[in-house]
Amino acid sequence: MVETSAALGIIERQTAVLARNFELLHRRTDIHDDLDRAEYLLLRTLDQHGPMDINSLAVCLGLDPSTAGRQVSVLQRGGLVQRAPAPADRRRSIITPTDDGLRRMEVVRERRTESLAALLAGWSQEDLDTLGTMFDRYNRAVAAEYLSEPARDPSGTDISGRGRLATRS
Incomplete structure (x- = not known):
């Protein structure tokens, strides 16, 4: 102990x-x-998991649905996401990134990756792999402890990543 x-x-x-x-x-x-951290992460989440409703997006991001809704509204005004009624329940909106939103998110992702590459230039591949794995495990532990329910895509599939440790590219 x-x-x-x-x-x-x-x-x-x-x-x-x-x-x-x-x-x-x-x-x-x-x-x-170009994109603040909240905008970037929201677009990254939609890019990785596909279109989803506000509640699923909020769960994925560990946010209150009203906060996620405000962030989506900002992105929608900027032309970075669009809302469409859910086919099964037209009271719900499905959020989808626009081509411009994905392009701008990709520019930020590339710049972040380049910055990390410069910062960690002296690290071995094994060290980089270990750090990535440990960050992934840590983030999954936080999600498992503090996210109230698994995030689901519009089809109902669990997209939270809970219960599985996957290597991300």
Whole structure:
């Protein structure tokens, strides 16, 4: 238990430093001048999982549906997503990224990837793979603990990733 407590103490401190470093990187780069982080992540989620309703999108992102709805409205005004009535329930809207939204998200993704490549240039492939795996496991643990229900696409398929550890490309 002593080793676990020491390891958890290190992890606790490092997550605080990591959060600060993410803010530092955000302030010192212009990567998110075109799309802010919320817009980028929303578009990334739609790109990865496909069109979905506000509630499913909110669950995927760990947001309140009203917050997700406000973010979608901003993106819709900017022409980056579109809403269409759900075929099975016309009271629900299905959110789909536009071609322009996907193009702008891809530009930000490429710039983020280039920035990470420069920052981690001296790391071995094994270290990069390990960091990616550990971030994935950490993010899945947070989702499992704090997301109230699995995210589902319009067909009802679980898209939250819970219960499976997959390598992302």
